[in-house]
Amino acid sequence: MALSVDEPKEIRMIVFSALLTALHELMGRDGKNSVLRFAGLEQYINKEVPPSVDQSISFGTFKALINSMQDLLGHGTNVILYESGRKFAIYLSPFGYSLQDVIKKLANWIGGDWLFSEVVKDNEEGVVQIRNNPVCKGMVSTTPCCHVISGALAKIKEECTGNRYIVKEVLCEAKGDPLCEFHIFKQKTCEVVEDV
Amino acid sequence: MSEKRYVFKIVVIGDGAVGKTSLIARFAEKTFKSEYKPTLGTNIIIKELKIGNNNIKLLLWDIAGQSKWQDVRHLYYRGAQGSIVVYDVTRPPSFESVPVWNKDLLKFSGEIPRILLANKVDLTDIRKIPKEDGLKLAEEMKAEYYETSAKDGTQVNEAFEKISELILQKA
Numbered sequence: 001m002a003l004s005v006d007e008p009k010e011i012r013m014i015v016f017s018a019l020l021t022a023l024h025e026l027m028g029r030d031g032k033n034s035v036l037r038f039a040g041l042e043q044y045i046n047k048e049v050p051p052s053v054d055q056s057i058s059f060g061t062f063k064a065l066i067n068s069m070q071d072l073l074g075h076g077t078n079v080i081l082y083e084s085g086r087k088f089a090i091y092l093s094p095f096g097y098s099l100q101d102v103i104k105k106l107a108n109w110i111g112g113d114w115l116f117s118e119v120v121k122d123n124e125e126g127v128v129q130i131r132n133n134p135v136c137k138g139m140v141s142t143t144p145c146c147h148v149i150s151g152a153l154a155k156i157k158e159e160c161t162g163n164r165y166i167v168k169e170v171l172c173e174a175k176g177d178p179l180c181e182f183h184i185f186k187q188k189t190c191e192v193v194e195d196v
Numbered sequence: 197m198s199e200k201r202y203v204f205k206i207v208v209i210g211d212g213a214v215g216k217t218s219l220i221a222r223f224a225e226k227t228f229k230s231e232y233k234p235t236l237g238t239n240i241i242i243k244e245l246k247i248g249n250n251n252i253k254l255l256l257w258d259i260a261g262q263s264k265w266q267d268v269r270h271l272y273y274r275g276a277q278g279s280i281v282v283y284d285v286t287r288p289p290s291f292e293s294v295p296v297w298n299k300d301l302l303k304f305s306g307e308i309p310r311i312l313l314a315n316k317v318d319l320t321d322i323r324k325i326p327k328e329d330g331l332k333l334a335e336e337m338k339a340e341y342y343e344t345s346a347k348d349g350t351q352v353n354e355a356f357e358k359i360s361e362l363i364l365q366k367a
Contacts, residue, residue, distance in 0.1 A: 028237015
């Protein structure tokens with residue numbers, strides 16, 4: 001399959017490694033292996049994937065994993081993908097970095113054009129926009145589907161502020177919007193994260 | 197009539213070592229292994245099924261029965277459209293914990309179709325839970341009841357087909 005002009009050819013290994021570690025923690029060894037098997041990535045079953053920022057994997061491998069997660073774990077709910085994203089953030093970046101810093105890293109490691117804007121409005125604290133989002137590249141959906149990114153943004157924001165956050169994706173390239181847009185809300189203490 | 201395609205998520209739950217993995221393997225792969233290897237987290241198996249004009253892809257979530265997975269198990273129940281609750285007819289504690297599994301499931305999945313499976317009925321000499329007790333519990337749970345053996349295949353296909361039909365009726 002030919003890559004389009006704006007499609008990244010490679011993804012840094014640290015991203016792939018963090019996703020697999022997150023899956024292992026959330027779904028157990030058998031859950032992670034189920035996702036890999038469904039993705040056609042059996043070569044990574046029971047294999048150590050180093051969290052390297054120097055080594056890369058192909059964009060196709062990354063997409064196969066993301067698509068498999070969407071199909072298997074995202075059926076009927078987005079909570080599992082969202083929670084995977086929260087775990088993914090933990091392994092992707094050391095705690096304490098600001099959201100802006102991590103977004104810069106993500107843009108470098110995954111690709112896409114990322115933009116963070118600070119917002120001060122009720123309990124909303126920020127908006128992240130991504131053009132050419134590699135996570136939903138090629139997907140078609142009637143609703144926003146980048147729940148892994150939503151969960152990751154929430155966890156990154158939490159780690160650098162100590163507060164709890166909910167991230168809602170309101171625009172998504174997969175449903176024909178010109179970009180993906182995520183709104184970051186400070187969570188009220190009694191709020192429970194349901195399907196977002 | 198045109199063919200329809202569906203994807204159903206079914207969670208298979210119950211105490212450790214009641215035979216959940218073996219039941220799925222019997223249904224999906226027509227195999228049986230006597231050695232016990234606990235599931236770590238959840239194993240997801242895909243099985244295609246045809247009921248009438250409906251092509252159904254089943255996502256069978258084989259969920260670890262061990263208590264160490266208790267904290268994340270509620271996540272696995274999300275989005276399930278049907279459930280199979282399994283106990284081992286030779287081990288009364290696995291039968292006694294069925295209501296706990298059922299309650300936990302209902303909390304996170306709502307009133308989805310359920311089937312109660314009394315497994316290992318081939319072990320007639322050491323069976324401890326009679327059929328009547330299983331039927332009574334199934335009635336209380338508003339679930340269908342099947343007596344199965346993953347080892348010899350008794351009623352396994354029937355149970356999985358039945359849960360698919362029940363979900364289809366609601367689809």
